[in-house]
Amino acid sequence: MKNLKIICLILISLLFFSCSMKNKQIELIRQDADQLIKAQSEMGYANWTQGAFSNQDSLYKAYEHLFTKENIQLVKQAEEKEKDPQKKKALTYLRLYLLSEYISKQTAALYDQTENMQSQAKIKVEGKEIPFRQIAVLISNEKDQNKRRKLFVSQDSFLDSLNVIYKQIEDFYHSQAQELGYNSYNAFAQDLKSIDLENFKPVVQDFLVKTQIIYETLLTEFLQKNLKLNRNYFYRFDVPALLRQGEFDKYFPKEKLVETVKATYLDLGIDMDKQPNLKIDSEEREKKNPRAVCFAIDVPADVRLSIKPIGGVQDYAALFHESGHGEHFANTTEKIWEFKYLGNNTVTEAYAFLSEYFLSDKDWLSKHTQMSETDLKEFLKAQVFSRLLLVRRYCAKFLYELELHSQNPKSEKIYADYLSQAMGFKRTASDEKRYLYDVDANYYVVDYLRAWFLEAQLKSKLKEKFGESWFEKKEAGAYLKALWENGNKFTGEELVQQIGYPTISSDALINEINQLLSSVQLVAKD
Ligand SMILES: [Zn+2]
Structure with a gap:
């Protein structure tokens, strides 16, 4: 004994x-x-801001010991044993982080190869050699449809050679998923994204069906207005030119960019000049990347926004978007490390979209720009159209990726078919060449789609609580701050329940689009 x-x-x-x-x-x-x-x-x-030499690979090498199967297993065991729900969730975030980095580490060399090929490739177009990376810009700026077609098709053989590498990456994902003990790559992705992919599929299909007629009406109108094109002659290479909104850029001057962002947040009771932990670097330096960006270096003590202002709609949209991320992280009071830095991007992207789509609000535009009533109406309609096109494109991409990652042998064809159906252009054989080039790793497409839907749900709630001009109410700012405080603690599905919906759905976005369009008609009657 x-x-x-x-x-x-x-x-x-x-x-x-x-x-x-x-x-x-x-x-x-x-x-x-x-x-x-x-x-x-x-x-x-x-x-990004100084053009300093970047060697991210050296950092990965220095921390190579982190992303191993043993560590994933160790965290998994602790996660399974943990009784405290908060700690358990933090361990889940940590495990998923290790898992995705473990895969990234092994595909990094192949991705580097595709990047290097793209930065070095020269494409022959009518006897001239053009860098591959310039072709997209040329297509977007080209007024002649025939020339757009030539530029587009000229990339085909290069895309064939890129696809060889992308196929290796795709195959690698499948073998890794099996090796890590999942039945399929989709099962792995479901775990990684904490989502039931099959359940999300009808939500996406529903959005496509319910917005089909509005989209086609707007498409016909904008094709005629912007490109003088009939729907029967609309192709994929016409899309970038179709979306250019240059005529409105005059309402978004470079000089007023930062002050407009600050004035908008001040209305919500958030004084960006009194947020020492959120810095905006808007200095014009030669080597600075002009695109707006947010780096959450030390949450919440050191969050940085950077922009080299050039003005115009896109520039404003980008800084507003990044400011949404910035306010989210700068207002985080959560103490658990995983909830500050890890977790998936649905929630922070929803906050970023909420900020970006101030530019789609009639009252906000009246207050912060000098648009005439007619231009305001046209601009709003253009905003609705481009968001609709983008979301429908992502819907098609998601439905296609489900097939691709189920190893459907007809993936090329499905890719071209789905995109052509959702976006309304006539498909060509060249579209199929992009079936792997146009795929982001690990269903990133899902984060964006959920964020678009969630943002509309959040905005609808803000309007219900604080009225149409919620963006001028300090109470609305306080409500947002209380959400931001949680950092990444809540998933998109949890957040949507907290604000009063059973699940993430596209209904609010569809309503918003309909309301925006009917408000445009009302403005027209005035
Ligand atoms: Zn973002």
Whole structure:
């Protein structure tokens, strides 16, 4: 009896010892991941704003020990044993982070190869050699449809060679998913994104069906107005030119960009000049990347926005979008490390879209721009059309990716068919060549789609609580702050329930689109 007691004590203490050893190991993983993420952000920020040399690969190499199957397993075991729901969730975030980085680490060389091929490739167009990366810009600026077609088709053989590498990446994902113990790549992605892909499919299909008629009406109108094109002669290479909204750029002057963002947030009771933890670098430096960006370096103490203002609709939309991310992270008070830095992007993208789509609000436009009534109506309609086109494109991409990742042998054809149906252009054989080039890793498309739907639900709630001009109410700002405080603690599905909906659905977005269009008609009658 006595001996048994001693053995039991030894066993218990051994168990306790191994448990606390494991906890220590997990704490070390967390500390290393924290250092790595901060170093990556600092390097990314210096490269973006100063043109400093970037060597992200060296950082990965220095932390190679982090992303191993053993560490994934270690965190998984702790996650399964953990009883406290908060701690369990934090461990889930940590495991999913390790998992996605484990895969990225192994595909990095192949992705680098595709990047290098793209930056070095020269495409022959009518006897001239043009860098591959310039072709998209040329297509977007080209007024002659025939020339757009030639530029588009000229990339075909290069895309064939790129596809060889992309196919290797795709195959690698499948074999890795199996090796990590999942039945399929889709099962792996479901775990990674915390989503039931099959359940999300009807939500996406529903959006496509319910917006089909409005989209086609707007498409016919904008094709005629912007490109003088009939729907029967509309092709994929016409899309970028169709979406250009240059005529409205005069209402979005470069000089007023930062002050407009600040004035907008001030109305919500958020004084950006009094947020020392959220810095805006709008200096014009030669080597600075002009695009707006947000780096959450140390949440919430050090969040940085950068822009090299050029003015115009796109520039405003981009800085508003990034400011949405910035306010989210700068207002985070959550203490658990995983909830500050990890988790998927649905929630933060929804906050970013909420900020970006101030530009789709009639009252906001009246207040912050000098648009005439007629231009305001036209601009709003153009905003609705481009958002609709973009969301429908992502719907098609998602439905296609479900097929691709189920290893459907007709993926090329399905890709071209789905996009052509959703966006309303006539498909060509060249469209099929983009069936892998146009895919982001690990269903990133899902985060964006959920964020678009969630943003509309959040905005509808804000209007219900604070009225149509919610964006001028300090109470609305306080409501948002209370949500931002949580950082990434809540998933999109949890957040939508907190604000009063059973699930993420496209109904609010469809309503918003309909309301915007009917308000445009009302303005027209005035
Ligand atoms: Zn974003």
